[in-house]
Amino acid sequence: MFPRKVIIYITLLIANVLFPNALWAQDKADNGPLVLQRGTNISHWLSQSRLRGKDRAAFFTEKDVTFIKDHGFDHIRLPVDEEQLWSEDYTKNKEAFELLHQAMQWCYLHHLNAVVDLHILRSHYFDAREKPLWTQPEAQERFLQCWRELSDELKRYPVSMLAYELLNEPVADSADQWNELLARGVALIRAKEPKRVIVIGSNRWQSTSTFPQLKVPENDPNIILSFHFYNPFVLTHHMAKWTKIRDYDGPVHYPGATITQKEMNALPATISNLLYGGEKVYNRDTMQAQLQPAIQLSKRLKLPLYCGEWGCLNTVPRKDRLNWYKDLRKVLEQNNIAWSNWDYKSNSFGIIGDDGEADKTLLKTLTK
Template sequence: MTGRLLAAVLAVLAVSAAPAAWACSFEQAPAERAASCQRQLARSINFGNMLDHAREGMAGPMLRDEFIALAAQAGFTAIRLPVRWDARAGVQPPYRIDPAFFERVDGVLRQAAQHGLAVILDMHHYAQMMLEPQSERERFLAVWRQVAEHYRDAPATVLFELLNEPNRELGRERWNEALAALLPVVRESNPHRTLIVGGGDWNSAAALESLRVPAGERNLIATFHYYEPMAVTHQGAEWVPGAGAWVGTRWRGTPAERQRLRDDFDRVSRWAAREQRPVLLGEFGAYSRADDATRIAWTRAVREEAEARGFAWAYWELASSFGVLEPLSLQWRQPLLDALLPAR
């Protein structure tokens, strides 16, 4: 299916399925569009460990159509779709993205639109950009140019997240420099698309303070990720050095635990008010090695504090090691789902 035909199909589906109170539209003024699209993302779910590795199924389940239907039926309003675009692109100019992979992502967007779900297309796990940001920038821009042009006619409910968790050599200042080069590339083909941008340091809350975005760029949602305390959310995580020693760490929402959470979110809220930016909590979750009571209490508290400040949120993630859905039986882990969606 061509990009324009895909866009026409998505547009019809989006108009027919989107809740009228949330529907973001290209007819809106930029700041209004960003705000309404942020409301569309109010209760989002990350489809992590699916398309965000070098091969689908490499680190988690294959992305099944049933996942999309179940997410919509449960009450989620959007999918954050982490995609490792760089693994499907050539390493020499013109850095062409595999057309078959575009078709794979197109199919996910069609399914999401049929179920009334917005989609965040997130450029995820771009490791080389983190390690060699100066020499990799040309390829980074070329990959985004292709993605942006392919989806230029998609409905407003398809959002672009420009880069997940800048880190390592792509520090705060280098990320600001790369972002300044990237924005015109995306805006050339998508002048009205709502974009999502976070700060450096793995999209930390603190890094929002140093994020530089043109003051006139109002069609933009700011994002941050939250996994504090790491000893709670990443206990036993095999990829985190020393995390084995954290196994058994509990979180019960004591006054001190809850106050730290409030303080962290209040800092983001003050920044957002000052900068007049809508906010997406793009990732939060607790690894499955934590005890159930800890996972549930922490998840509920983070979700409540985000909603209290008007942040949209996207739980990490659907059906892998942080997951709220058992991928084989397609059964929800009900207490965890209830912590996210208490009134359905």
């Protein structure tokens, strides 16, 4: 006799070929609500990556899924980019979609939930200077078409297992621009999948501070409100090469002032001017206060909260870094906020380094 999970896996593969549009939700458990608690981001695989072919396939495997599940996580957040899934003529990349389905099948087999996050569009990258998504109707239609096709591909998976995140870190000139496009995106998904959970965040990098400007579609219980948390930025992105603060290589601290006033006074103005707020005291109380706009909206609308990204670079002194993770995790969980750390595999934020070895202390801080 074959093991049960082997039989299930073979069945899923056959069903995927013979019945590509059929839902796999046969068990009563598959028809229940989606539950998210602890997750990790599978970044730099189907998003922000130049890997292709065998290298891309080898980056994330079933072994990773079992590792994540066995260490106490209940879901993954999977960023995907338009340029990974579709060519410039909008033809689907068969290989990339096969990898996406393979990941979903592994999650289903190992009872791991997933959030598929449309991370970067050709018309919108959160750090780009020009973002045609907010000014060109054809770019907005392309965004909607991406979701038509993603829904057609992914609707076969149980609503109890998979959620859609419409757009990662929208950065529009005004909240109204995002709210209007968000409403169109939700309406599109609802016409195709009435019960699918949709994850939405506020304008300008999904900051908690912009939650008061977020317009959430009314009378829709299948929505999760999402924010990202990298505060204080001077700490979490210490010496990050892609930021304006990359040239500051002095000390940073947590808890307390990230950079003491004495340390700040010793810096040339060209550096200190970039470190605005670096002398501010950060601790659990600060975190709790900064989460309030999201918590208040969540309570008013009776919708769950999700911190879809949070992380601190390993350029930060180890003790301070681990203290930050410990405190933020405690604050999130005390407020019943589900989370997904950034990220699973990388040499900067990751639980797993590029050498394939796990940071056991960080892993313990996140899961024990």
